[in-house]
Amino acid sequence: MNPFLRLFETPWIWSWLASFIVWFLTIMVTLGASTIGVSQAALTFAAFSVIVGLGQMFVITLGPGNIDLSVPATMTFAGTVALKLMNVENGMILPGLLVTIAIGLVVGLCNYSLIKALRIPPIIATLSMSFIVQSAAIWTNRGLRIKPPSALADFTTSNTLGAPNVAIVALLISILAWFLLEKTIYGRWISAIGQSMPAARMAGIPVDGARLATYLFCAVLASVAGYLLACFSGGAALNMGSEYLLMSIAVVVIGGTAVAGGDSNVPGIWGASLFMFLVVSMLNTYGLGAGIRLIMTGLIIISVIMLAGGRRASIR
Amino acid sequence: MTIRKMILASAAIACAAMPFSAFADTSAKKIALSNNYAGNSWRQAMLTSWEKVTGEAVKAGVVAAADAFTTAENQATEQAAQIQNMILQGYDAIVLNAASPTALNGAVKEACDAGITVVSFDGIVTEPCAWRIAVDFKEMGRSQVEYLSKKLPDGGNLLEIRGLAGVFVDDEISAGIHEGVKQFPQFKIVGSVHGDWAQDVAQKAVAGILPSLPDIVGVVTQGGDGYGAAQAIAATDRKMPIIVMGNREDELRWWKEQKDAKGYETMSVSIAPGVSTLAFWVAQQILDGKEVKKDLVVPFLRIDQDNLETNLANTQAGGVANVEYTQQDALKVIESAK
Structure with missing residues (x-):
């Protein structure tokens, strides 16, 4: 088979194709004058979806029923606590980041403890955990918005060689995730667990260890995304994570990862994240009403998933 | 006692x-x-x-x-x-x-x-x-355009930031804004996005539509979204339009900074x-x-240029006037x- 056709066999190509078409249609409104603006905005905002999407992808890889619904609450909590701790001082950036990671680790640990020790299904365990975490965020500072330290605010909102810094951070995290998934034994383990947990257990894979590590990884990525988003948008808000619940799941699915688990890919997360931002921008640019916009968003997402899913069905 | x-x-x-x-x-x-x-x-x-x-x-x-x-x-x-x-x-x-x-x-x-x-x-x-x-949410929307018509008698292009789609309040304020534009036809709404009354959502939506828009002279909002719009516009090399604010402390503080730095003028309205x-x-x-x-x-x-400082002082950091x-x-x- 020639390499060009083989490219169409990859599960992530459809999300990339879709985002390219949408990008092209958006910039054509101004006959190309908005190319740089649209591209930079897309990369910036896709970066946050990429970071949370990667974590969610690892969890979904673990197989049917595995999902982390505490992502938005974790983002909000990490953002509020870190900004409160840093209190606009540049010297506190590192402690702020460390606390952020610690919050992620604690939430991840609690999530998996509920799932394992109390045998609660992940969807319920992480949802109830998200109530606790969200309440903690409300309780910490009652919606107070504290500005990020100036150095961090500048870093998150500026570009390096034309590429937004947050996108570069997301790219580095993606490379790490790709390495973990494709090149390490851990990546093989979680794929094996996703395909069949009993088989993985019999094969001597440390199932609980791998699952715990995955929930920790997801929660840490969510808290880091919250930290960056809070600094990017000039302060944490209590509802800042809310749109990332559906977003984190949508980018995984559109990116071509198997919802049933055991088969994931990193590039698809990027394609899907860019697509999710661009499709809203495109429909806004064409000035369509909110109702039509939501229907169109839904239809476009369904068709992308159908294309990606149709391919898989024809192979199996 | x-x-x-x-x-x-x-x-x-x-x-x-x-x-x-x-x-x-x-x-x-x-x-x-x-x-x-x-x-x-x-x-x-x-x-x-x-x-x-x-x-x-x-x-x-x-x-x-x-x-x-x-x-x-x-x-x-x-x-x-x-x-x-x-x-x-x-x-x-x-x-x-x-x-x-x-x-x-x-x-x-x-x-x-x-x-x-x-x-x-x-x-x-x-x-x-x-x-x-x-x-009277309709009046709240209409009064924004009326204010802009006084500041900008020549009119121009406006960007509208709406709230949460499908909510009654969003429809009312937006209807008021459109009524205002009918009343002052020198203004034209060239773009409309939903900011969900949250500044990070507004920032994202505005950053997405902005590259495709012509020059805008004003941004009409519903509250909670003004600072996000300001952030998105500040990230480009556009001239800062008059952004109507929504009484949030971050919006007021940003307005105060701009007022002190370059005499920026706007108004702020919310419940x-x-x-x-x-x-x-x-x-x-x-x-x-x-x-x-x-x-x-x-x-x-409603907060105006002259009572901005008093209102800002009375507003808790991160809160709402x-x-x-x-x-x-x-x-x-x-x-x-x-």
């Missing part, structure tokens, strides 16, 4: 003002707040105001209890169940910020039938037996979260036997409706 005196004094004024009203004692009455959402700074300020004002009222013996309850999921069904619980718990009045204008009507009717006074505010209900403290306390006093007055019209209108809180209402304010609102 001073608080007690103040309340006694206002009660005395109330007595003096209405010699003909039946004056029942409300000191044994219990009032509950049914709130559908607590996840943003406006709602947090609303709850804080409620706690502060009703706490003092309870201490002073005006009412026996004024408890606040918030549902976890912002669902009408959940709030209906909450109201049914309040009926069983024997509250005398329910002050309500409703998740839906119609979906709670059944539960509200049950409460009315049980002899409970229901006062809805902000998120009002259409059930006729309940009282409504509404904001004060303390409207919950107005609803409380109205409920108390109804329990007191006062005749109150079913539909009351609360004025919105707020006014807490007194019993007298409630009486004034009740009187003006007649």
